[in-house]
Amino acid sequence: MYQILVADAIKPEGLGPLLESPKVHLIEKTVVEAKHQLHEIDAILVRSATTVTEELISSMPNLKIIARAGVGIDNIDVPAATKRGIVVVNAPDGNTISTAEHTFAMMAALMRHIPQARASLKNGEWKRSSFIGTELYGKNLGIVGMGRIGSEIAKRAKVFGMDVLVYDPFLTSDRAKKMGVTSLELAKLLTLADIITVHTPLTPETRNLINKKNLLTCKKGVYLLNCARGGIINEEDLYELIIKGHIAGAAIDVFAEEPPLGHQLLELDSVIATPHLGASTKEAQLNVATQVAQEVLSFLNGNPVTSSINLPAISKEVFAKVQPFYELIKQMGSIVSQSMPEGIHEITVNYAGEVLDFDTSILTKSLLSGFFKSRLDVPVNEVNAFLIAKERGLTIGEKTSHDTFGYSNFITVTAKGDNRQLGISGTYVDHYGSRIVRLNDFTIDFHPEGNLLYVQHMDRPGVIGRVGKILGDHGENIATMQVGRKQAGGEAIMLLSFDNPLSDDILRKLKQLDDITFLYRITLHGS
Ligand SMILES: NC(=O)c1ccc[n+]([C@@H]2O[C@H](COP(=O)([O-])OP(=O)(O)OC[C@H]3O[C@@H](n4cnc5c(N)ncnc54)[C@H](O)[C@@H]3O)[C@@H](O)[C@H]2O)c1
Ligand SMILES: O=C(O)CC[C@@H](O)C(=O)O
Numbered sequence: 001m002y003q004i005l006v007a008d009a010i011k012p013e014g015l016g017p018l019l020e021s022p023k024v025h026l027i028e029k030t031v032v033e034a035k036h037q038l039h040e041i042d043a044i045l046v047r048s049a050t051t052v053t054e055e056l057i058s059s060m061p062n063l064k065i066i067a068r069a070g071v072g073i074d075n076i077d078v079p080a081a082t083k084r085g086i087v088v089v090n091a092p093d094g095n096t097i098s099t100a101e102h103t104f105a106m107m108a109a110l111m112r113h114i115p116q117a118r119a120s121l122k123n124g125e126w127k128r129s130s131f132i133g134t135e136l137y138g139k140n141l142g143i144v145g146m147g148r149i150g151s152e153i154a155k156r157a158k159v160f161g162m163d164v165l166v167y168d169p170f171l172t173s174d175r176a177k178k179m180g181v182t183s184l185e186l187a188k189l190l191t192l193a194d195i196i197t198v199h200t201p202l203t204p205e206t207r208n209l210i211n212k213k214n215l216l217t218c219k220k221g222v223y224l225l226n227c228a229r230g231g232i233i234n235e236e237d238l239y240e241l242i243i244k245g246h247i248a249g250a251a252i253d254v255f256a257e258e259p260p261l262g263h264q265l266l267e268l269d270s271v272i273a274t275p276h277l278g279a280s281t282k283e284a285q286l287n288v289a290t291q292v293a294q295e296v297l298s299f300l301n302g303n304p305v306t307s308s309i310n311l312p313a314i315s316k317e318v319f320a321k322v323q324p325f326y327e328l329i330k331q332m333g334s335i336v337s338q339s340m341p342e343g344i345h346e347i348t349v350n351y352a353g354e355v356l357d358f359d360t361s362i363l364t365k366s367l368l369s370g371f372f373k374s375r376l377d378v379p380v381n382e383v384n385a386f387l388i389a390k391e392r393g394l395t396i397g398e399k400t401s402h403d404t405f406g407y408s409n410f411i412t413v414t415a416k417g418d419n420r421q422l423g424i425s426g427t428y429v430d431h432y433g434s435r436i437v438r439l440n441d442f443t444i445d446f447h448p449e450g451n452l453l454y455v456q457h458m459d460r461p462g463v464i465g466r467v468g469k470i471l472g473d474h475g476e477n478i479a480t481m482q483v484g485r486k487q488a489g490g491e492a493i494m495l496l497s498f499d500n501p502l503s504d505d506i507l508r509k510l511k512q513l514d515d516i517t518f519l520y521r522i523t524l525h526g527s
Contacts, residue, residue, distance in 0.1 A: 002300050003040045003062070007031050008047035010069050011282075014289020017297045024297070031056060043296045045069060046076070047288075048258075048276060054080035065299050067292035070095060070279055071148075071377050072229060073309060074202050079525065082310040089295045089307045092378040093148055094287030095279035100152035102278045103197055103227040106251035110223055111136060111195075115272045137161040142193030144186065144209065145200035145228065146171045146179070147376060153197065154181050165189045168200075170375040172343030173418050175393040183343075190214050195223045201377035202229035212237035221248040227278045230256035239264050242271065253278050308381050322358045326366045328426050328434040329411055331448035331524050333370030335436070336415045338522045339422055339454055346416040347371070347389075348397035353409035356400055364398055367413060374523075405437075412438070442484040442493040450479075451498045452522040458515040459485045459492035467494065467516075470509050476502060491517065 004018060006028045018024045027034055027041070031050060034041070038059045045067045046052060052066055054077045066081055068090035081088045109115060112133035120127050141157045143150045146168040154164045164181040167189045176183035186209070190196065196218070200206045210224070210233040224247060226233050235256055241247045242265075249270035255263060258276060265271050279288065291307070299305045319326070329349075336347070349367060351360050365385035372380040372388060380388050389396050404410040407427040414423045425438035426448065436448050440456065457463045464483065471478060478496050485492035502521050510519055 001025050002042040003027060003037070004043045004045065004296065005029065005031070005034055005037070005041045006045045007034070007050045008045070008069070009049075010045055010047060010292070011285040011289040014286045014291075015293045016290070017293045021297055023300070035059075043067065043300065045292055045296065047279075048072065048075055050075065052076040052081075057081060057084060057086065065089065065296055065305075067296050069285075069288040069292045072201060073377070074229065078310055085311070087299055087305060087311050088309050089292065089299070089305050090309060091288035091291035091295075092307055094291050095281075095284035096148040096152055098281040098284035099149050099227060099278035100156065101281075102253065102274070103149070103153055103199075103225060104156050106225055106227060106253065106272065106274065107136065107195060107197070107223075110225070110249055110251040110272055116269060136195075139163070139194040140165055140192050142167070142189045142196040143181075144168070144189070144196065144198040144232075145206075146176075146181070147199060147378065149228075150199040151179065153199065154179055165192055169341045170337075170343065170392075172345045172393045174345055175343070178393070187214065187217065190218050192219075193222060194219065195225070197225040197227070198232045199228045200232060202231055203374070205374075207231050208234045210234065210238075212241065215241050215247065218246070220246055223247070223249050223251075225251045227251075227253040230254045230258065230260075235263075235265060239268070242268055306381075318358075318362075322362060324428040324434070325355050325358070325363055325409065325411070328428050328448070329363050329413070330366045330370035331434060332411065332413050332424050332426050332436070333367040334373055334524055335424060335439075335448060335452075335454075335522055336413060336422055337371045337374050339440075339520050340415055340417050340420070341520075342417045342419055344371075344415050344417045345393060346395045346397070348399065348414045350399045350401055350412040350414075352401045352411075353404040353407060355409045355411060360398060360400075363411070364396060368396070407437075439493065439495070441486065442491075444482045444484045444493060444495055446480065446482050446495050446497070449524050451501045452524065453494070453496045453498070453502060453510075453519060454522055455494040455496070455510070455519040456517040457492050457494065458517065459487075459489050460515050463492075463513070463515045464494065466513050467496075467510060470506065470513070471496075471502075474503070474506050476500075476506065 002024050004024055004026050006026060007030055018026055027037060040062060041060045042062050043065045047069045057080050063086050065087045066076055068076060071090060071092055073090055076088055078088050113131040117131040139162050141162045141164050143154055143166045146166045157164050166181045166183050167186040171183055215237060224233060238250055252273045254276050266273055295305050295307060349364050368385040368389055369380045410427050412425040415421060422440055426436045428434055434448055436446050476498055479499055480497040482495040501523055507521055
């Protein structure tokens with residue numbers, strides 16, 4: 001009998017597959033209420049109220065799967081789960097429409113002062129002139145993050161006669177054209193938008209993405225919405241610029257700390273807010289509950305899952321053999337994604353040597369999983385990799401060859417973006433592990449893991465030393481360093497690894513050095 005803890009309010013109607021199974025005992029309690037039963041729990045289902053920490057995971061020795069009835073997995077310690085071999089699944093599209101509709105409802109309510117007018121009327125007032133609103137029609141809507149929700153909002157905005165401007169570094173120009181939206185850099189979008197709405201995951205890159213510095217470049221009287229994750233828009237900066245009259249108002253569904261008890265933004269008349277209701281519809285909750293219930297039951301019955309975000313959905317025997325190449329190519333995908341922060345419309349993979357003993361499509365899907373990991377909240381795995389790539393206008397090609405360049409196996413990935421292309425080659429060597437042996441036509445040899453810095457520069461005396469000096473001046477210890485060049489005095493490469501990720505300040509200073517062509521901070525999580 002599987003013990004399944006439903007720790008948050010998840011729609012019972014959606015849990016039918018679990019309730020009907022004779023193998024399942026459902027426990028509908030919070031983790032606090034169930035503290036004496038945690039040791040026997042096989043699966044836990046949560047929404048956003050429960051934080052699944054490493055400590056909580058450790059208190060459940062039998063735990064096999066964590067199911068998130070929603071999209072965002074920032075309340076789950078995924079690395080801790082992976083370390084324990086615990087599958088983490090979510091419901092990536094169950095609440096897309098609901099959240100897009102909620103965002104639009106908040107936008108209309110914000111522009112027409114509906115909550116404030118209702119409160120005034122309830123107080124026995126009739127102050128019609130106090131609530132003169134603004135039409136959505138003809139306004140510039142800036143969407144930051146053009147994934148599932150951002151795309152649905154763009155569709156609705158166009159019907160309302162709005163001009164849709166989008167910023168998403170991973171959006172291809174083809175897809176933007178097909179969506180009929182104008183793709184801009186964030187800095188440009190902020191200067192043109194009348195209304196700005198954010199729909200990205202909360203990641204180290206998106207935390208405080210919208211802040212005082214760039215908000216000051218917005219039109220005076222701009223409106224902001226956050227129905228994604230608290231923290232993407234810096235809350236203190238938003239408060240200050242509303243008080244100063246630069247920002248006309250804001251609609252907020254999510255907060256950096258929830259519940260936002262006594263939050264200063266809630267004191268402002270020009271701020272409307274809801275308690276994280278984007279997904280709170282009958283339909284969305286039925287969708288996500290049904291999806292996670294089916295995932296959990298499928299997994300516990302030994303069948304592949306469709307929305308795993310951390311473990312492959314293939315048999316353990318096959319995975320044990322293919323795992324070295326599976327991890328290598330996943331890291332290659334992540335390196336490509338982080339070395340080409342732009343829309344990429346084509347990826348071609350060439351397999352040679354002993355990798356051809358396996359179903360290489362599993363490897364290509366692992367490549368996509370690594371590629372999308374730093375770009376999407378949606379889990380990309382063997383089941384949905386090609387679908388998501390197609391949705392995002394990414395063409396995938398697979399080739400094979402006999403040329404292994406002296407290695408027993410050799411994988412080459414070539415990515416073509418709007419502005420340039422990048423090639424990377426790797427191999428797996430017994431006892432040495434994964435090795436990247438070519439990067440952007442440079443011969444090199446490094447292990448793809450941890451905190452890396454990829455630098456391309458001109459081959460001139462002192463460049464390496466100047467990079468080393470900045471790092472040393474900031475107390476950054478270089479763990480490993482690889483250098484290479486194509487010819488004397490031409491283009492050259494540095495690949496460094498560190499114990500910790502480099503700060504934005506260090507990156508900024510390195511970029512200002514003479515003879516640096518470009519550089520990227522690359523963070524690769526272990527398998
Ligand atoms: N308020 C709610 O109840 C509610 C409901 C559902 C989802 N959400 C939140 O909304 C977010 C978006 O959901 P989704 O289903 O559209 O996810 P998604 O993964 O489909 O889309 C996210 C988009 O953000 C883009 N992105 C990633 N990093 C970026 C960056 N630095 N700058 C600009 N764009 C970036 C990605 O390219 C992608 O297109 C989720 O992460 C979740 O946290 C909130
Ligand atoms: O469960 C909820 O209501 C919120 C879920 C939402 O934030 C999500 O990320 O899917």
